[in-house]
Amino acid sequence: MSDVVLAVHAGVICLLLTGVESVLASPFGNSDVTRRQQGILTGMPFMAHVSARAYVDDAGRRMYFAQPPARIVSLAPSITEMLFAIEAGEQLIGVTDFCDYPPEALKKSKVGYSNPNLESLLALQPDLVVTPDDFLKPDVIAKLEQLKIPVFIFTDINVEGIFAHIQTLGRIVGRSSKADAVAMKLRREVTAIQQRVQGMPPVRMLYVLNSQPLITVGPGSFIDQLIGMAGGVNVAAKSTTPYPRLSMETVLQEDPEVLVFPVGKTEGISESEQQLWRRWSTMTAVRQGRLHQISADQLNRPGPRIAQGLESLARILHPDSSMGVELNSNVNRR
Amino acid sequence: MTGLASSWTHAGTVLTIHRWVTVIGTLLAASVAVFALCLQFGATSVGLGTVARGIMHIVRGGEAESAGLETSEIIMVQIRFPRVLLGFLVGSSLAAVGVTLQALLRNPLADPYVLGVSSGSAVGVSVAMLIGIGSTFMLLPMLPLFGFAGGLLALLLIYRLAQSQGRLPIHSLLLAGVILNAILTAFIMFITSIMEPNRSAGLMAWLMGSLTAPGYPALIVFLLYALLVLAMLMHKAQSLNMLTLGEETACSLGLETEGIKKRLFALTALLTGAIVSVSGMIGFVGMVIPHAVRLVIGSDHRLLLPASALVGGMFLAVADTIARTIMAPAEIPVGIVTALTGGPFFLYLLLWRKDRMV
Numbered sequence: 199m200s201d202v203v204l205a206v207h208a209g210v211i212c213l214l215l216t217g218v219e220s221v222l223a224s225p226f227g228n229s230d231v232t233r234r235q236q237g238i239l240t241g242m243p244f245m246a247h248v249s250a251r252a253y254v255d256d257a258g259r260r261m262y263f264a265q266p267p268a269r270i271v272s273l274a275p276s277i278t279e280m281l282f283a284i285e286a287g288e289q290l291i292g293v294t295d296f297c298d299y300p301p302e303a304l305k306k307s308k309v310g311y312s313n314p315n316l317e318s319l320l321a322l323q324p325d326l327v328v329t330p331d332d333f334l335k336p337d338v339i340a341k342l343e344q345l346k347i348p349v350f351i352f353t354d355i356n357v358e359g360i361f362a363h364i365q366t367l368g369r370i371v372g373r374s375s376k377a378d379a380v381a382m383k384l385r386r387e388v389t390a391i392q393q394r395v396q397g398m399p400p401v402r403m404l405y406v407l408n409s410q411p412l413i414t415v416g417p418g419s420f421i422d423q424l425i426g427m428a429g430g431v432n433v434a435a436k437s438t439t440p441y442p443r444l445s446m447e448t449v450l451q452e453d454p455e456v457l458v459f460p461v462g463k464t465e466g467i468s469e470s471e472q473q474l475w476r477r478w479s480t481m482t483a484v485r486q487g488r489l490h491q492i493s494a495d496q497l498n499r500p501g502p503r504i505a506q507g508l509e510s511l512a513r514i515l516h517p518d519s520s521m522g523v524e525l526n527s528n529v530n531r532r
Numbered sequence: 533m534t535g536l537a538s539s540w541t542h543a544g545t546v547l548t549i550h551r552w553v554t555v556i557g558t559l560l561a562a563s564v565a566v567f568a569l570c571l572q573f574g575a576t577s578v579g580l581g582t583v584a585r586g587i588m589h590i591v592r593g594g595e596a597e598s599a600g601l602e603t604s605e606i607i608m609v610q611i612r613f614p615r616v617l618l619g620f621l622v623g624s625s626l627a628a629v630g631v632t633l634q635a636l637l638r639n640p641l642a643d644p645y646v647l648g649v650s651s652g653s654a655v656g657v658s659v660a661m662l663i664g665i666g667s668t669f670m671l672l673p674m675l676p677l678f679g680f681a682g683g684l685l686a687l688l689l690i691y692r693l694a695q696s697q698g699r700l701p702i703h704s705l706l707l708a709g710v711i712l713n714a715i716l717t718a719f720i721m722f723i724t725s726i727m728e729p730n731r732s733a734g735l736m737a738w739l740m741g742s743l744t745a746p747g748y749p750a751l752i753v754f755l756l757y758a759l760l761v762l763a764m765l766m767h768k769a770q771s772l773n774m775l776t777l778g779e780e781t782a783c784s785l786g787l788e789t790e791g792i793k794k795r796l797f798a799l800t801a802l803l804t805g806a807i808v809s810v811s812g813m814i815g816f817v818g819m820v821i822p823h824a825v826r827l828v829i830g831s832d833h834r835l836l837l838p839a840s841a842l843v844g845g846m847f848l849a850v851a852d853t854i855a856r857t858i859m860a861p862a863e864i865p866v867g868i869v870t871a872l873t874g875g876p877f878f879l880y881l882l883l884w885r886k887d888r889m890v
Contacts, residue, residue, distance in 0.1 A: 296728055313725065408734030410675065411742040416862070434861065442862035443737060445575035446744065447607045470674075477747060480606050498730065 253370060256353035257331065263348070266372035271309060271319060273329035276360075276501030277352070277367075278303050281328075283502035284368050284377040292322045298463070299495060299503070316341060326350060328367070355420045355500050357427065361385055364502065380502060387505035388427070391512050395429030401515040403430045404454040404483070407441065409471040412449070416442045420500050428511040430456070450478065456515060457483045460494035490514045547832045555829060559842040563620070566846045570616045570853045571608070575860035578604040578612075614745035619852040619866075620845035621758050622743065622811045627825075627844025628765055629800045629807075630818035631837050635772040636796050637706055643819035647709030649686045649801040651716035653808035654739055656682020658723040661735050675738075676750065676809035683805020686712060687798070700793050702779070740865040741814035743852050754810055761803045762841060768796060772833040816870040817844050817851075820878045827885045847874065 252262045271292035272278040278297040281290045287302055294311040297303040309319045313335065319327070319342075327342055328350045342349045350370070352363050361381040368377020405421055407413045415421040415432065419440035425432045433452035434444050457475060459467040472491075478484055492514065496507035572579045582604045626644050633642040644650060660678035693708040694700060720739070724732040745751055771792045774782035783789050821844040822836070829839055851869040858864065 311729065407730060408737065410734070411737050411744045411863075413734060413737060437862040438859065439862055441733070442859075443742075443864070445856050445861055445863050446611050447575045447578070447856075448861035450603055450607050450611065451576040451578070453603065478606070478610075480602050494730075 253350070253366065255350045256359075257351040259349075259351065261348045261350065263326070263370060266370065267324075267326035267348075269322065269324045269326070270371070271322060271324040271327045272297065273309070273311070273314060273327060273334060274352075274499075275299065275495070276499040277328050277330070277363075278306075279499065279501035279503060280360075280364050280367055281371070283380050284364060284371070284373050286367070286371040286373055289371055292319060292324060314338060320345065320347075326370070328352070330355065356423055357388060357420075357500075357504065360500050360502070360504055363500075384502060384505055388508060391505070391508050392427050395427075395512050395516050398429050398516050400429055400431045401456055402433055402452060402454045402482075403456040403458055403515060404433045404444075404449055404452075405458050405460070406467055406472075406475075407460065409467050409474070412444050412446060413441060414444045416440050416444075421497060424497065424504070424508055424511060428508055428515050430511070430515045450481065453480075453482050455482045455486070456488045456490060457481075458511070458514060459489070459491050460498060461491045462494035488514075547830075547835055552835055555835060556838055556842070559839055559846075563842050563846055566849055567616060567620065570619070570849045571612055573853050573857050574607070574612050575856060575863075576604075576607055578607045582608075611745075614748065614751050615743055615852070615856075616849050617755070618745040618751060618810065619743045619849040621755060622807055622814065623817050623821075623848025623851075624841040624845035625758050625762065625803050625807050626814065626818040626848070627821040627840040628762055628837055629803050630844075631822040631833065631840045632765055632768075632772060632796055632800050633818075634822055635776050635833060636793065636800070637702055638776065638778075639706065640823070641819065643815075644800070644804045644807065645813060645815070645818070646713070647705070647797075647801065647804070648690055648712035648716060649683050649709075649804045650808045650813060651713050651720065652686020652689075653679040653683035653805045654720055654813065655716050655723075656680070656685075657738065657809065657812075658720050658735060661731070661738075662723050662727060676746065676754075676806075679809030680805050683801070683808060686716065687801040687805065690801075691794075691797070699790055700797065702793070705797065737865070738812050741812040741867040743811050743814075743848075743866060746810065750810075754806060757806055758803065761799055761806075764799055765796075765803075766837055768792065768799075769833040769837050772796075772837070776831070776833075813867070814848065814870060815867050816874050817848050820874050821847055824874075824878050824881050827881050 251264065252260060254260050268289050269291045270281065270289050272281060272290060273294055275294060275297045278290065278293045279299055281287060282300050282303065290306060292309045293303050293306040295308050296311055297306070307318065307322055309315055316338065324347055326348050329352070331351050331353045339349050352359070354362070361384060364381045365374070365377050368374045403425060405415050405425065407415060414434045416434045416437035416439055422432050433449060433454045434442055437444060459472050461467065472489060475489060476484055483489060492510050493507065496503045496510065568580065629644040630642070633644065633646065634640060656678040657675050660675055690705070690708050690712055694705040696704065724735055727735065771787055774785050774787045775789070775792070779789050822840045825840045825843050826836055829835055848870065851873060852866045854873070855866040855869045856863045
């Protein structure tokens with residue numbers, strides 16, 4: 199209780215000293231009381247310091263890190279990829295069973311996935327768990343919070359969210375300049391692809407997430423957004439859920455010009471299931487032979503490889519535009 | 533037909549040929565109407581009118597080459613018709629198996645999924661999905677074949693577990709089935725938990741029941757198979773009547789109970805395995821339709837069995853039509869609709885019956 203009282207006092211003093219700014223930066227942690235007291239003694243500059251080390255995750259939960267966490271557990275392949283991309287692989291100690299990129303990720307300890315093994319997670323003594331909110335059971339988060347392990351939740355799974363998540367992770371782990379550079383490069387690449395396909399006639403496409411029964415992506419899903427950015431029109435655009443079981447009748451009526459099948463080691467549509475689609479002989483995509491495969495890992499994971507996924511998708515949808523691609527991406531790399 | 537004429541007094545009703553023909557005739561007519569109605573509705577605006585216009589167009593010598601017409605024809609012939617047909621067949625089979633098992637096990641809670649054969653089929657399909665098996669083999673889809681094989685294995689296993697000294701005691705059949713069901717369900721959950729989430733979502737969607745029809749070759753195989761088994765079940769209707777009186781009574785009435793029980797178990801299991809293989813687990817139809825029909829027409833199986841089959845077929849066809857149109861262009865699992873519409877309707881029937889008896 200005394201901690202809380204102290205914190206309140208400190209908060210009041212801060213308020214007096216710095217006005218509104220402090221509201222943004224008054225974390226309710228309990229380890230930061232001495233720091234605040236030091237801050238009070240030394241004057242205002244500490245506020246900047248505190249605010250730079252306090253973070254709010256997508257779920258609106260505030261947390262504070264005195265030091266960059268050194269034992270991070272990632273609960274999604276995309277988050278693992280982000281951490282490696284900003285060269286924080288050293289700080290990463292635990293990953294999911296499905297984290298297979300980059301290859302170094304395979305050497306990290308495994309903690310399961312949607313139902314992570316709490317014991318092996320705790321045995322790693324993490325000082326930060328980063329997780330998306332989908333797939334994860336709420337009681338896992340509650341349990342980790344109860345055990346005073348900070349859980350940082352990413353919910354805004356969209357392209358802008360990826361940039362923001364990379365930058366946030368960078369600041370948390372103390373690699374903000376690298377993260378900013380990665381996010382910037384990614385943003386440039388994505389924008390370049392968007393600009394390239396802009397003005398081209400949009401191509402109707404169906405993304406076959408699951409073939410039997412047909413499940414696809416709808417508005418509100420991450421891949422639906424990518425389809426739009428790559429110059430495509432999702433034939434499931436009228437559905438009301440992000441991952442609808444789309445009726446085959448609608449598919450035939452909307453008549454996709456391109457079918458895209460995700461393929462990969464652990465997920466994706468098998469070759470023979472893809473062939474089964476050829477029986478819809480009136481479909482434009484089948485008549486023109488535009489059945490394409492795409493790396494499930496690149497497209498389904500909202501991580502730093504998203505530019506590559508978007509690039510593949512744009513090439514599938516607008517094959518004639520790929521001349522410009524080489525040039526653009528080369529320019530970007532330099 | 534003299535067998536049908538022999539008076540069978542049960543639940544206060546006498547079954548006569550006249551009554552049989554009236555009930556079944558009415559239901560057949562209703563089935564045709566329902567079938568047409570289900571063909572009319574879908575996620576797209578294509579309906580019977582579109583098809584009629586298309587046919588007229590061709591009859592008048594016009595060329596049916598406009599893309600819109602071609603697409604609606606494909607939608608009707610390749611998607612909607614086989615799907616309504618599959619829904620009807622699956623519903624009929626589920627209801628008929630439900631009737632049979634409720635009589636055979638003398639348990640009102642029995643449904644086609646109680647004996648674990650369904651879980652065997654589901655395990656077969658799950659394994660096929662887990663190892664990413666190809667989806668066709670000689671025109672026949674692979675998943676149903678795996679499912680059917682799994683169902684057959686479960687059938688043999690339950691039979692071996694339940695039978696003792698050449699007899700097939702009902703209670704050990706029920707126990708063995710329920711326990712095997714639990715074990716196999718756990719196995720399915722294990723498979724979904726080790727799958728990548730996107731894939732396991734696909735498997736769950738399949739398990740929750742989906743009437744997306746396979747191509748015509750597989751559909752026709754299933755049609756013939758289901759009709760054959762249904763006919764054989766129908767043939768045993770009188771034996772079911774006797775079995776409901778208790779095994780000893782049935783025996784004293786001259787029924788060769790052991791053989792009949794074994795045959796009925798095998799027939800229901802073979803049909804259940806096939807149903808689950810093509811459509812996943814669609815709950816509710818198999819348990820409630822027999823009760824609902826029994827409440828209205830009495831419990832003589834010579835009438836109850838075919839009537840339940842027709843009502844079950846109509847019910848599932850309508851439920852699936854709702855499932856594929858209510859959220860169009862998305863679909864919802866048909867099992868949700870069967871439970872949400874059938875449950876309250878059954879409760880209403882129960883109350884209606886109670887009032888009538890007072």
